[in-house]
Amino acid sequence: MEKQRIYYPQTTYSQRRILFEVWEATGDVNGACEAAHVSRRTFYYWKARFKEQGYEGLKEVRKPGPAKGIRVSTEIQEKVEEMKKAHPEWGKQRIADELTKENSWVPLVSVNTVRRILQEKGLWEQVTEEAEKKSSNQPAARQRNQSRVSM
Secondary structure (H helix, E strand, C coil), rough: CCCCCCCCCCHHHHHHHHHHHHHCCCCCCCCHEEEEEEHHHHHHHHHHHHHHHHHHHHHHCCCCCCCCCCCCHHHHHHHHHHHHHHHHHHHHHHHHHHHHCCCCCCCCCCCCHHHHHHHCCCCCCCCCCCHHHHHHHHHHHHHHHHHHHHC
């Protein structure tokens, strides 16, 4: 059976300070990690920064990249908008498929990205749960008749 790792939450500045104060005083990595309640891996993660910048380098935690994902180019956004305006009956799946077809069957955008673009442009009609339930409860023939009347 493989040994499980212990989970350590993100360290605070005070933990990192204690870690390196104890390490400087004793030279014992294990003792410093126990005193600060962090793993050895955390010690070695912060050690290089501590050697370069001292205790000031322990204050700032580097955050991962931006919270939002990579946005698609404005060219693709314009294509999505043009397709929706030219074919208002097309949904997000059809538009994503058409863009893929134009790009030699290499996907350009996901279906949900198409929806997000259309929402931002004000071209996405959100269907309420109530309306969705009503349409799914009706018999197929009745739905077809209603669609003919509405055209």
